[in-house]
Amino acid sequence: MRLHWHRTDLRPSDNLPLVRGDDPILPVYVFDPKVLAHAAPPRVAFVRDSLATLRSWYRARESDLLVVRGEAPAELARLADEYDAETVSWARAYSGLGRRRDDRVADRLAEMGVESRTVHDHLHHEPGSITTNDGDPYQVYSYFWKKWRDREKESSVAAPGADRLVDPGTHTPIPTLADLGFDEPEATIPPGGYETARHRLNDFCSGPIYDYETGRDRPAADATSRLSPHLTHGTVGVRTVHDRVVSAREDAPDEAAREAVETFRGELAWREFYHHVLHFNPAVVTENYRDYENDIEWRSDEEALRAWRDGETGYPIVDAGMRQLREEAYMHNRVRMIVASFLTKDLLIDWREGYDWFRRKLVDHNPANDNGGWQWAASTGTDAQPYFRIFNPMTQGERHDTDAEYIREYVPELRGVAPDRIHDWHELSDAERRRTAPEYPAPIVDHSERREAALAMFERARGERAD
Numbered sequence: 001m002r003l004h005w006h007r008t009d010l011r012p013s014d015n016l017p018l019v020r021g022d023d024p025i026l027p028v029y030v031f032d033p034k035v036l037a038h039a040a041p042p043r044v045a046f047v048r049d050s051l052a053t054l055r056s057w058y059r060a061r062e063s064d065l066l067v068v069r070g071e072a073p074a075e076l077a078r079l080a081d082e083y084d085a086e087t088v089s090w091a092r093a094y095s096g097l098g099r100r101r102d103d104r105v106a107d108r109l110a111e112m113g114v115e116s117r118t119v120h121d122h123l124h125h126e127p128g129s130i131t132t133n134d135g136d137p138y139q140v141y142s143y144f145w146k147k148w149r150d151r152e153k154e155s156s157v158a159a160p161g162a163d164r165l166v167d168p169g170t171h172t173p174i175p176t177l178a179d180l181g182f183d184e185p186e187a188t189i190p191p192g193g194y195e196t197a198r199h200r201l202n203d204f205c206s207g208p209i210y211d212y213e214t215g216r217d218r219p220a221a222d223a224t225s226r227l228s229p230h231l232t233h234g235t236v237g238v239r240t241v242h243d244r245v246v247s248a249r250e251d252a253p254d255e256a257a258r259e260a261v262e263t264f265r266g267e268l269a270w271r272e273f274y275h276h277v278l279h280f281n282p283a284v285v286t287e288n289y290r291d292y293e294n295d296i297e298w299r300s301d302e303e304a305l306r307a308w309r310d311g312e313t314g315y316p317i318v319d320a321g322m323r324q325l326r327e328e329a330y331m332h333n334r335v336r337m338i339v340a341s342f343l344t345k346d347l348l349i350d351w352r353e354g355y356d357w358f359r360r361k362l363v364d365h366n367p368a369n370d371n372g373g374w375q376w377a378a379s380t381g382t383d384a385q386p387y388f389r390i391f392n393p394m395t396q397g398e399r400h401d402t403d404a405e406y407i408r409e410y411v412p413e414l415r416g417v418a419p420d421r422i423h424d425w426h427e428l429s430d431a432e433r434r435r436t437a438p439e440y441p442a443p444i445v446d447h448s449e450r451r452e453a454a455l456a457m458f459e460r461a462r463g464e465r466a467d
């Protein structure tokens with residue numbers, strides 16, 4: 001008999017470690033306090049919801065998902081002993097922390113003579129399988145993408161048959177958020193579960209994917225897949241997503257639609273690129289990927305950090321994004337780039353503060369993508385935005401939210417204000433601002449001044465100036 005340890009693979013089908021082999025399977029999920037120490041209410045809520053759906057799937061097949069609390073090595077050892085399991089299977093982790101945890105579990109099981117079967121599942125191509133001709137991991141996405149794009153991909157696999165599933169003979173409840181030591185999330189969390197993921201994927205691939213090229217940079221259009229929580233928590237398998245995307249490409253009505261599908265595939269490749277970066281550089285979760293000659297002199301400014309977190313900076317597109325995050329535990333990609341640039345290049349605050357806030361607030365947070373995004377914006381990452389390319393938050397707002405639809409959705413103080421006034425907010429006098437939207441704050445910094453200060457900060461870090 002085999003225990004299957006579900007982690008970020010909260011689905012029955014297209015789950016390689018679950019289905020491989022022909023041994024009877026008993027599924028288990030462990031709420032480990034060491035993992036929960038890095039978690040936050042939005043993600044725990046999503047996981048609970050997804051576990052309930054997964055458990056129903058097992059129960060409909062006369063099995064059940066065991067849900068236990070405790071440190072994974074001890075809990076899995078206890079269950080292996082109790083159920084006389086010969087093997088424990090799970091999908092391999094790629095972060096430094098995740099790999100160390102996997103090793104501890106495997107060591108503990110080995111002491112008892114229980115086999116650990118770890119399977120590569122979470123990405124199409126395992127770290128180390130796409131490298132430069134010298135065998136080194138890629139530091140530049142465009143070269144990685146070319147190989148990723150052309151490399152053959154495995155197809156999705158079916159769920160295990162009911163005849164392979166074991167009935168544990170007991171029902172274990174899913175602990176509440178309070179049981180686990182979390183408050184209710186402030187945001188409305190999207191529904192979890194493998195069925196929701198499948199619908200989301202099908203809806204997106206049946207139409208919106210063909211407009212992805214143009215729509216993805218317009219936050220008001222809601223033209224992206226919103227699959228990120230599902231890919232993060234594994235309520236959908238990567239092979240299922242890719243198979244569906246490839247079939248959408250085959251059905252594409254014209255060349256432009258085919259190109260849009262290819263652009264979407266490129267985003268899936270970014271996800272894998274950042275997982276490879278994290279695998280080979282586990283320290284990036286706390287350290288700059290890229291070394292500068294001197295330390296970057298980030299500023300400590302609690303008041304500005306608070307304004308950024310609360311969406312009260314007086315820069316409408318930034319505030320709309322931060323409020324979307326607070327309300328939905330999600331933020332549109334274009335706006336993530338803008339708010340990350342604003343924190344690091346306008347407020348001159350360390351990207352680690354932003355990463356930490358996103359870790360606490362995003363339902364789709366995973367260290368690989370979140371860190372990749374932050375270090376890109378802060379010009380400290382692999383293949384990052386050059387330090388001298390600094391987003392202007394006003395022109396970004398005007399270009400990507402021209403009619404201020406997105407801004408007005410999330411910033412009610414600006415609802416009655418014309419788009420051109422919103423995009424010129426920084427240029428209005430205090431009196432004009434008071435007349436136009438008295439509840440909305442004036443910009444907390446002057447972008448042009450801060451741009452100069454950011455350039456000077458990076459030039460000092462590069463050893464190009466001393467003042």
Ligand SMILES: Cc1cc2nc3c(=O)[nH]c(=O)nc-3n(C[C@H](O)[C@H](O)[C@H](O)COP(=O)(O)OP(=O)(O)OC[C@H]3O[C@@H](n4cnc5c(N)ncnc54)[C@H](O)[C@@H]3O)c2cc1C
Nearest residue numbers: 224225226227228267271333336364365366369370373374
């Ligand atoms: C500062 C910052 C922080 C971010 N933090 C996260 C995070 O914690 N978790 C996360 O999944 N994504 C993160 N991203 C990447 C991206 O913003 C989200 O994946 C995307 O907005 C999710 O919406 P979607 O599923 O509709 O994306 P789509 O546009 O529909 O893309 C499909 C999938 O491709 C992947 N993807 C898309 N864009 C990127 C990207 N730039 N980098 C890596 N993968 C990508 C995601 O898995 C996404 O679900 C971050 C980006 C930035 C700039």
